[in-house]
Amino acid sequence: MDKLLIKGGQPLKGEVHISGAKNAALPELCAALLSATPLVLHHRPQLNDVRTMETLLSQMGVKITHHNGSVTLDAGTIDWPLAPYELVKTMRASILALGPLLARCGEARVSMPGGCAIGLRPVDQHIKGLQAMGAIIDLEHGYIAARASKLKGTHFTFDVVSVTGTENLLMAATLADGVTVLDNAACEPEIVDLARCLTAMGAKIRGAGTPRIEIEGVTSLHGAEHRIMPDRIESGTFLVAAAATRGEVVLRDADATILDSVLDVLRRAGARIETAKDTITLRSNGVGKAFALVTAPYPGFPTDMQAQMMALATCVSGTSTLIETIFESRMMHVQELKRLGADIDVDGNTARVHGVSKLSGATVMATDLRASACLVIAGLMADGETTIDRIYHLDRGYEKIEEKLSGLGASIRRAKGGTATDAATLS
Numbered sequence: 435m436d437k438l439l440i441k442g443g444q445p446l447k448g449e450v451h452i453s454g455a456k457n458a459a460l461p462e463l464c465a466a467l468l469s470a471t472p473l474v475l476h477h478r479p480q481l482n483d484v485r486t487m488e489t490l491l492s493q494m495g496v497k498i499t500h501h502n503g504s505v506t507l508d509a510g511t512i513d514w515p516l517a518p519y520e521l522v523k524t525m526r527a528s529i530l531a532l533g534p535l536l537a538r539c540g541e542a543r544v545s546m547p548g549g550c551a552i553g554l555r556p557v558d559q560h561i562k563g564l565q566a567m568g569a570i571i572d573l574e575h576g577y578i579a580a581r582a583s584k585l586k587g588t589h590f591t592f593d594v595v596s597v598t599g600t601e602n603l604l605m606a607a608t609l610a611d612g613v614t615v616l617d618n619a620a621c622e623p624e625i626v627d628l629a630r631c632l633t634a635m636g637a638k639i640r641g642a643g644t645p646r647i648e649i650e651g652v653t654s655l656h657g658a659e660h661r662i663m664p665d666r667i668e669s670g671t672f673l674v675a676a677a678a679t680r681g682e683v684v685l686r687d688a689d690a691t692i693l694d695s696v697l698d699v700l701r702r703a704g705a706r707i708e709t710a711k712d713t714i715t716l717r718s719n720g721v722g723k724a725f726a727l728v729t730a731p732y733p734g735f736p737t738d739m740q741a742q743m744m745a746l747a748t749c750v751s752g753t754s755t756l757i758e759t760i761f762e763s764r765m766m767h768v769q770e771l772k773r774l775g776a777d778i779d780v781d782g783n784t785a786r787v788h789g790v791s792k793l794s795g796a797t798v799m800a801t802d803l804r805a806s807a808c809l810v811i812a813g814l815m816a817d818g819e820t821t822i823d824r825i826y827h828l829d830r831g832y833e834k835i836e837e838k839l840s841g842l843g844a845s846i847r848r849a850k851g852g853t854a855t856d857a858a859t860l861s
């Protein structure tokens with residue numbers, strides 16, 4: 435398995451371009467299933483999760499071609515509305531094929547996604563919502579077997595705010611008979627971007643980005659072109675890395691308007707941040723103050739940024755408090771941060787991080803995507819060398835991260851498999 439070798443202590447300085455958003459690209463790839471004519475997505479992020487989703491769709495019969503940063507998906511014929519366990523177990527977001535397949539083909543067979551390091555990750559809301567739209571759903575042999583001659587519009591209220599649950603039902607409703615109202619819907623910017631893509635395909639949607647979304651079903655959707663929004667979590671990750679290494683970075687192709695809660699916490703930690711059209715500049719000469727955050731559905735502080743902020747918290751003066759309210763076990767990074775010298779107490783979903791003067795490099799292990807990003811930031815901060823194992827987690831959600839960080843002055847390189855002597859070769 436690949437490892438990352440990092441020699442810490444270099445402040446990050448320079449410019450970095452932000453890639454297309456993973457969590458917008460994944461539902462928008464599935465949206466292609468809704469149309470018999472091709473969908474073209476621009477600004478495609480080169481991520482393992484995107485490749486996995488494309489593999490899944492091509493197995494169903496979707497013809498996929500790539501051309502300088504864009505992807506064309508032709509779902510003219512869908513031979514096999516199946517999402518097999520072998521692929522779903524590597525990427526839970528495969529569940530996003532369920533709604534579109536049901537709406538387009540009237541049937542779907544999608545493996546139940548298992549849990550993962552951060553939580554049980556049930557999909558009951560997806561199932562309940564589709565049943566409310568008239569789908570017959572059986573759970574058999576680890577699969578969701580769904581069928582519906584024609585989905586019907588319904589008024590569905592989510593019991594919990596679910597991002598992919600909202601996306602699945604939003605996509606299904608575009609081809610349902612009649613009007614669908616989704617209440618207690620997620621408001622994440624990726625849902626707004628998905629709605630923009632679906633609208634370009636001919637869907638009739640009102641209220642995306644608010645807790646109530648209304649969709650008027652149409653008989654068919656058509657192909658379109660759509661540019662995937664910038665990745666707000668990648669943006670936040672680079673801003674935190676700059677603050678944590680006391681550097682100064684400019685993000686290009688970034689959207690500050692969807693990062694308010696993250697920018698607010700960084701400013702409270704002492705960072706100076708200026709924003710302009712698609713750029714964000716962070717200067718960290720004032721960074722060093724403890725802070726508090728509570729994760730929440732958008733526009734609250736994003737759970738996908740909690741681990742990264744915890745890395746910053748390890749070396750500010752005072753005690754920072756981070757409360758995770760979305761997932762039941764999204765603190766796996768704490769143990770690894772402690773190996774680097776962090777002083778953290780965890781009580782349930784609350785972590786109290788007592789600032790220390792510095793971290794010291796060590797070998798640590800990534801457990802999930804955002805925990806990996808946290809450990810990269812900690813390695814960039816630490817004295818000496820840090821080796822991060824199992825970075826396949828990282829490759830799922832960050833495009834060329836070691837190249838982008840090297841471009842900002844970091845001493846970081848990837849070792850294939852890797853042996854103890856590799857660390858010694860870092861210059």
Ligand code: EPZ
Nearest residue numbers: 457527555556557558559560594595596597598738760761
């Ligand atoms: C999406 O996951 C994101 N993934 C996650 O990003 C993100 O952390 C999460 O939303 C929260 O913002 C994608 O968009 C591909 P949820 P999702 O359904 O949709 C419970 C990353 O690092 N729930 O909003 O799976 C659930 O257990 C990933 O990029 C149910 O109980 O999350 C959780 O406690 C990690 N029943 C809460 O709701 C359901 O049917 C929010 O989950 C669905 C969810």
